[in-house]
Amino acid sequence: xxxxxxxxWNKLPIVAAIAGVLGPALAIAGVWYxxxxxxxxxxYQPAQPVxxxxxxxxxDLGLDCRYCHASVETSPVANIPPTQTCMNCHQTVKRDSAxxxxxxxxxxxxxxxxxxxxxxxxxxxxxxxxAHVSAGIGxxxxxxxxxxxxxxxxxxxxSMSWCLDCHRNPGPNRRPVSQVTNMRWTPPRDLSALVEQLxxxxxxxxxxxxxxxxx
Amino acid sequence: xxxxxxxxxGAIALMSLxxxxxxxxxxxxxxxxxxxxxxxxxxxxxxxxxxxxxxxxASMRVPVPGTVAIGGLKEDDAFxxxxxxxxxxxxxxxxxxxxxxxxxxxxxxxxxxxxxxxARGDGKGILFQRGNVPTxxxxxxxxxxxxxxxxxxxxTNGQGLMAGYRWPIPPADRWAIVAYVRTLQxxxxxxxxxxxxxxx
Numbered sequence: 001x002x003x004x005x006x007x008x009w010n011k012l013p014i015v016a017a018i019a020g021v022l023g024p025a026l027a028i029a030g031v032w033y034x035x036x037x038x039x040x041x042x043x044y045q046p047a048q049p050v051x052x053x054x055x056x057x058x059x060d061l062g063l064d065c066r067y068c069h070a071s072v073e074t075s076p077v078a079n080i081p082p083t084q085t086c087m088n089c090h091q092t093v094k095r096d097s098a099x100x101x102x103x104x105x106x107x108x109x110x111x112x113x114x115x116x117x118x119x120x121x122x123x124x125x126x127x128x129x130x131a132h133v134s135a136g137i138g139x140x141x142x143x144x145x146x147x148x149x150x151x152x153x154x155x156x157x158x159s160m161s162w163c164l165d166c167h168r169n170p171g172p173n174r175r176p177v178s179q180v181t182n183m184r185w186t187p188p189r190d191l192s193a194l195v196e197q198l199x200x201x202x203x204x205x206x207x208x209x210x211x212x213x214x215x
Numbered sequence: 216x217x218x219x220x221x222x223x224x225g226a227i228a229l230m231s232l233x234x235x236x237x238x239x240x241x242x243x244x245x246x247x248x249x250x251x252x253x254x255x256x257x258x259x260x261x262x263x264x265x266x267x268x269x270x271x272x273a274s275m276r277v278p279v280p281g282t283v284a285i286g287g288l289k290e291d292d293a294f295x296x297x298x299x300x301x302x303x304x305x306x307x308x309x310x311x312x313x314x315x316x317x318x319x320x321x322x323x324x325x326x327x328x329x330x331x332x333x334a335r336g337d338g339k340g341i342l343f344q345r346g347n348v349p350t351x352x353x354x355x356x357x358x359x360x361x362x363x364x365x366x367x368x369x370x371t372n373g374q375g376l377m378a379g380y381r382w383p384i385p386p387a388d389r390w391a392i393v394a395y396v397r398t399l400q401x402x403x404x405x406x407x408x409x410x411x412x413x414x415x
Binding site for chain 1: 224239240241242243244245246247248249250253254255256257259261262263265271272273322325326327330331341342345346348376377378382383384
């Protein structure tokens with residue numbers, strides 16, 4: 001009668017032990033790395049209907065963020081500008097450019113451009129741009145160096161734990177309100193002195209309870 | 216091998232490794248895939264989104280013509296239009312032009328006006344530099360003689376090649392800009408008046 005367990009099966013315990021350790025370890029590592037918003041969301045760089053370059057307009061020409069995103073200081077929403085804003089300059093500059101044809105059409109007809117949203121929070125999270133701007137959180141803190149981007153790319157995970165990291169200790173991410181739109185601002189050598197001063201001038205109490213953002 | 220993890224989970228992990236094969240932070244034009252989409256996308260109306268319900272496909276509606284939002288009645292002609300009730304431009308700024316107001320004007324000027332009119336108001340901004348577009352200098356006689364109301368009207372409704380800035384700049388800020396432009400002009404004239412003395 002043949003053996004029920006051939007000699008090869010002698011390796012079973014060691015193979016099972018290795019697989020039992022390695023398998024779950026790999027699975028945990030995979031989930032940790034690939035299921036994180038640092039992987040799933042960061043780096044999202046959609047192609048827009050008109051290849052508007054923030055690098056050109058902000059980095060090279062020096063437009064302030066608020067020239068277009070004018071409502072950022074007064075509204076929860078940092079608006080996408082109406083195409084009339086584009087036409088302020090493009091009625092004279094590159095007025096016949098084929099790339100800008102959709103902008104001209106939109107400005108003329110009043111039908112909005114269908115820009116593709118890059119930074120999107122879940123619909124159950126309510127972010128207020130005005131509150132963050134007036135608390136001295138720079139645009140660059142969440143959006144990255146927009147002035148260097150040909151195509152806008154998501155640079156931060158915009159995840160709940162990432163938000164809470166700052167809400168629990170906002171000091172290091174604060175800057176004078178006058179520098180909020182400055183893409184090149186760097187914190188001073190003596191950060192703690194600045195944080196102390198900002199806390200004195202305008203103390204902030206970012207909510208860490210659920211209803212702060214989920215209302 | 217991975218007998219202990221659910222097969223689907225293993226498959227997802229393996230597939231993402233194989234098909235995406237990309238480290239954290241590398242760029243992609245494909246929309247993010249959320250492992251648990253939960254209620255990330257809800258059919259409710261949010262600002263500046265598309266909405267198939269309305270004929271123009273936009274979620275945001277414009278007010279019905281002739282209606283006024285609560286608190287939105289613009290009664291003060293001088294403040295909102297720069298003109299008195301009989302259509303004349305107001306001569307002076309209806310707001311008190313104190314230091315804080317002018318400073319506010321300087322900030323707003325830097326955002327909305329300086330790109331074309333440049334920081335000093337000479338009309339040598341990027342539009343002139345890049346496109347050779349003629350841009351008005353605030354230090355020419357014509358504009359020096361404008362009343363405050365007329366300046367406000369130009370900011371509001373535009374003039375020549377310049378479009379109106381009614382939308383991005385609220386009225387109070389437009390008056391602050393008027394105050395700052397006046398400061399720029401006065402400053403230039405004072406310098407010109409003092410120049411001979413300074414060279415002595």
